[in-house]
Amino acid sequence: MxxxxxxxxxxxxxxxxxxxxxxxxxxxxxxxxxxxxxxxxxxxxxxxxxxxxxxxxxxxxxxxxxxxxxxxxxxxxxxxxxxxxxxxxxxxxxxxxxxxxxxxxxxxxxxxxxxxxxxxxxxxxxxxxxxxxxxxxxxxxxxxxxxxxxxxxxxxxxxxxxxxxxxxxxxxxxxxxxxxxxxxxxxxxxxxxxLRSISPDSSASSDALAAKPEITLTDALTLIRDETTLLANITGGSLWTTDRLYRDLNNRGIIPVDSLGTVRLQDRITRAHAAWILWQLNAEHRAQPGLKTRYSDRIRTLPNPKSPVLDVPHGSRWFDSVMGCVEWEFMNLPDGKNFFPDRPIPGIAFMEMLRRVN
Incomplete structure (x- = not known):
């Protein structure tokens, strides 16, 4: 047959x-x-x-x-x-x-x-x-x-x-x-x-990173460098290596620090790490340092401060970044209530976040 x-x-x-x-x-x-x-x-x-x-x-x-x-x-x-x-x-x-x-x-x-x-x-x-x-x-x-x-x-x-x-x-x-x-x-x-949401104008190397189910900090920095203008004020338009970017961004406090210490280039990044990087870069790019603590500063004025995100409490190191990324729609709450900060980030998801930030 x-x-x-x-x-x-x-x-x-x-x-x-x-x-x-x-x-x-x-x-x-x-x-x-x-x-x-x-x-x-x-x-x-x-x-x-x-x-x-x-x-x-x-x-x-x-x-x-x-x-x-x-x-x-x-x-x-x-x-x-x-x-x-x-x-x-x-x-x-x-x-x-x-x-x-x-x-x-x-x-x-x-x-x-x-x-x-x-x-x-x-x-x-x-x-x-x-x-x-x-x-x-x-x-x-x-x-x-x-x-x-x-x-x-x-x-x-x-x-x-x-x-x-x-x-x-x-x-x-x-x-x-x-x-x-x-x-x-x-x-x-x-x-x-x-890869259906990727523009043909993006680089072929970015496509390979976008296809990865989980990305490292090196991957994230590469995508930020190659697919956005977020680093223009830092690099002056020069093509920096990821090692050089890492050193400079770490000095600026843009590289996240979790319970294990400063995230390394070879480490897999999580949603919390991504939120931190995106929010810090957004504040740096806009020359508005007050954005970095915007939500903590606001919530302190409330009589009973409580985070609207169930799994990212007020006082968490990720609080401002998560709140900012969600409010500005760089990232979302997958179930409408939780951020799931420890989940890994697929490459395509990170590229879509970068597009919203950029």
């Missing part, structure tokens, strides 16, 4: 007329290949697609042997031959043999350039992600299996760091394809979902 499904999806061009779109010519190509050979190509697809993310030596050899076995049958059908050449070229790319992949593409294009497998190979051989996306966009409405083109678009959009669009492409493609596509590329989709 699965084999039949794959055959229908990937080799629709073997059963119907195929329109050549590489040069937008109008000649049609009919395939006379039987269901058995269509199934063979489908099996090749099922073995090669997973190699995009897990290319084991034995699996590559097996896929190459299957292709050679089919080549030796010398099937005289232009669509079938073009499709087989395209998958062979895709495998050459996995093997690191780009010249061979280019030769396979040229031969396939002389036979049936409008076949989706040929278009995928052509896209993968483009010299840049921008060129690849432009080609895929021009082909997507002409493809016999548009979901396969959407897979390639999703991967390319992710490479271009257009994550929100990548998620949409993944979600459009997966339901129309065999399950091995989701099994192969599902982690890329989840990565795009995690």
């Amino acid at each position: 699965v084999r039949q499904q794959i055959s229908i999806i990937l080799l629709g061009t073997l059963l119907v007329l195929t329109v050549s779109c590489a040069s937008l010519q109008k000649d049609t190509l009919a395939s006379t290949v039987d269901d058995g050979l269509s199934g063979d190509i489908a099996d090749i697809a099922a073995s090669i697609v997973p190699l995009d993310t897990s290319a084991g030596f034995a699996q590559v050899l097996d896929a190459r042997k299957t292709i050679r076995d089919l080549e030796q049958k010398e099937i005289k059908d232009t669509v079938f031959e073009a499709t087989l050449l395209a998958w062979s070229g895709r495998l050459f790319l996995i093997e690191g043999k780009r010249p061979e992949a280019l030769r396979a593409l040229r031969r396939a294009q002389t036979l049936a350039p409008g076949v989706t497998a040929v278009a995928v190979l052509e896209a993968r051989l483009k010299s840049s992600a921008e060129e690849r996306l432009a080609f895929l966009d021009s082909f997507r409405d002409l493809a016999d299996t548009p979901a396969v083109i959407e897979i390639e678009r999703a991967r390319t959009l992710g490479e271009l760091r257009r994550y929100r669009e990548a998620v949409a492409a993944w979600d459009a493609a997966f339901p129309a394809l065999p399950t091995y596509y989701r099994e192969t590329y599902g982690s890329e989709r989840e990565q795009a979902w995690t």
Whole structure:
């Protein structure tokens, strides 16, 4: 059943007329290949697609042997031959043999350039992600299996760091394809979902930090330096190392101190640490030192001072920072009552906080 499904999806061009779109010519190509050979190509697809993310030596050899076995049958059908050449070229790319992949593409294009497998190979051989996306966009409405083109678009959009669009492409493609596509590329989709709020203008190194489920103080300082202007008054616009930043910010009282002492560069930071850093930097950036003790100063004037945040009491070293970050909406109370100061900070969450502060 699965084999039949794959055959229908990937080799629709073997059963119907195929329109050549590489040069937008109008000649049609009919395939006379039987269901058995269509199934063979489908099996090749099922073995090669997973190699995009897990290319084991034995699996590559097996896929190459299957292709050679089919080549030796010398099937005289232009669509079938073009499709087989395209998958062979895709495998050459996995093997690191780009010249061979280019030769396979040229031969396939002389036979049936409008076949989706040929278009995928052509896209993968483009010299840049921008060129690849432009080609895929021009082909997507002409493809016999548009979901396969959407897979390639999703991967390319992710490479271009257009994550929100990548998620949409993944979600459009997966339901129309065999399950091995989701099994192969599902982690890329989840990565795009995690990073969907990141602007393409942010740096690639920041993307890597944003994807981390927990960040260290080094990570936090790197993101502050690379993604905000909060340090401009301190660095004068120079690109300081995190070591230099750490020393200077520590002297200014911006590096948090907890029950274990001053937080070190390699230490994982918590929500409390993040609140301290953000609030201290906000006060420094605005040249308003009074912000640092604003809430403690206010609450002392009350007859019965009590913190509105259940797990950050008045008198806590984090009180002013937490109150400030919550009131100014740099951070939130996850359940509406508690701050959860000891929870770790994911990179993407910290980047979103920085965007609000900046």
